[in-house]
Amino acid sequence: MIKKISPYFCLVARLWVGGLFLFSGWIKAVEPYENFRGVLAQYGLLPAALTPVIAQVVPWLELSAGLFLVVGYALPLAALAAAMLSGSFVTLIALSFALGAPVPLHCGCFGSAIQLSPVQILVLDVLNSILTLTLFWQRPSFLTLDRLFVKSTQA
Amino acid sequence: MNKKYVLTGVLLLAALTGAVLFARQYSRPSKTGAQAPAVSLKIKGNRFAAVTVEIFSDFECPACRLAMAEEAKILADYPEKVRFVFYHFPLSSHRLSPVAHQAAECAALQGRFWPYHDRLYDQQETWTVRGNPVETFIEYARETGLDLDRFAACLSDPRVARDIQNDRRYGDALQVSSTPTFFVNGERFIGSVELAKGGVERIGKLLEEKSVGAAS
Numbered sequence: 001m002i003k004k005i006s007p008y009f010c011l012v013a014r015l016w017v018g019g020l021f022l023f024s025g026w027i028k029a030v031e032p033y034e035n036f037r038g039v040l041a042q043y044g045l046l047p048a049a050l051t052p053v054i055a056q057v058v059p060w061l062e063l064s065a066g067l068f069l070v071v072g073y074a075l076p077l078a079a080l081a082a083a084m085l086s087g088s089f090v091t092l093i094a095l096s097f098a099l100g101a102p103v104p105l106h107c108g109c110f111g112s113a114i115q116l117s118p119v120q121i122l123v124l125d126v127l128n129s130i131l132t133l134t135l136f137w138q139r140p141s142f143l144t145l146d147r148l149f150v151k152s153t154q155a
Numbered sequence: 156m157n158k159k160y161v162l163t164g165v166l167l168l169a170a171l172t173g174a175v176l177f178a179r180q181y182s183r184p185s186k187t188g189a190q191a192p193a194v195s196l197k198i199k200g201n202r203f204a205a206v207t208v209e210i211f212s213d214f215e216c217p218a219c220r221l222a223m224a225e226e227a228k229i230l231a232d233y234p235e236k237v238r239f240v241f242y243h244f245p246l247s248s249h250r251l252s253p254v255a256h257q258a259a260e261c262a263a264l265q266g267r268f269w270p271y272h273d274r275l276y277d278q279q280e281t282w283t284v285r286g287n288p289v290e291t292f293i294e295y296a297r298e299t300g301l302d303l304d305r306f307a308a309c310l311s312d313p314r315v316a317r318d319i320q321n322d323r324r325y326g327d328a329l330q331v332s333s334t335p336t337f338f339v340n341g342e343r344f345i346g347s348v349e350l351a352k353g354g355v356e357r358i359g360k361l362l363e364e365k366s367v368g369a370a371s
Contacts, residue, residue, distance in 0.1 A: 026175070026178075029175045029179075030175060030178045030179055031330055031332060032330050032343060034343040034344070034345060035330070035332045035333065035343075035345060037345070037349070038333065038336070038343075038344070038345020038346050038349050039333065039345070039346075041345070041346060041348045041349050041352075042218075042346050042348060048352060063171055063175070064168060064171065067167060067168075067171055068164075068167070071167065073163065073164060073167060074164060104218075104346075106333065108333070115248060145163065149157070149159070149160050149163075152159075
């Protein structure tokens, strides 16, 4: 049995993670994609052939997951997608440190707007992973679009 | 799943896509909109080469120091065919960058930019740990054979600082967000890894196109 967490906490978690994903996706999607590709190329563990694809796709995944989390649409799916994105960033950085692979000075997560070191983003992404997994298990409905649709179906 | 629910999701994604495309229209880097400084004293290689590599670099940035090896290799592999143009891009997170760039620009005014540039990068680990590196920069100026009186006066010249800001603004207009960023005939490559792979490939392709064009 999963213990229910305060709906207000879930709302704050949704807005926090969703807002962050929207912001980071927005900056990367609007800036030239090569900026993000260049940062990815500095992670020694990522295959060079994959970096252009990741640089094109990740900003849109972040934007979609961020928007859906903020408005509360398809919440379990959005939370799971956000958890997978955060989890993959955590894995990449942690593995790079563990294996002594090259990492860039700045993670490139927020484009040129905010420059965080890989350690700072590791901490932030661990927090985001915990929050998004909590949202996935809790499936909160407080102030969500999902709840509106459930209500209209029941009416 | 009801149709309205699916339609809402599609509309949300469409609105998001529209907003991004709209924002891109107004923030796309444009060579035509960006004003490159009219005269650059910081050119290396054949000034009339068919391929131009523009470098946006910061003297306090370790990745820029590491990229020097790749730049040297390109010049060695394509002698007379490539020219490098340096643009100051001091990052706001680097405390000593403004004065380092001012010193390098002062060296440029005496026609000794590249030796001074090399000195700053070679000694990066020395001057970046000093509280006030001005004495060190003057020492480098002496070692590089600069007129020290002119150099010392130039270090506080606001016109030189303005020229550096012009370079920086040019980079901002091109949406340069990290250093080093290279443009090979306008195509962007970030960091030495990208320069070594995509950048070198692009140079080869451009030179090949040029030789095919000249032959036909």
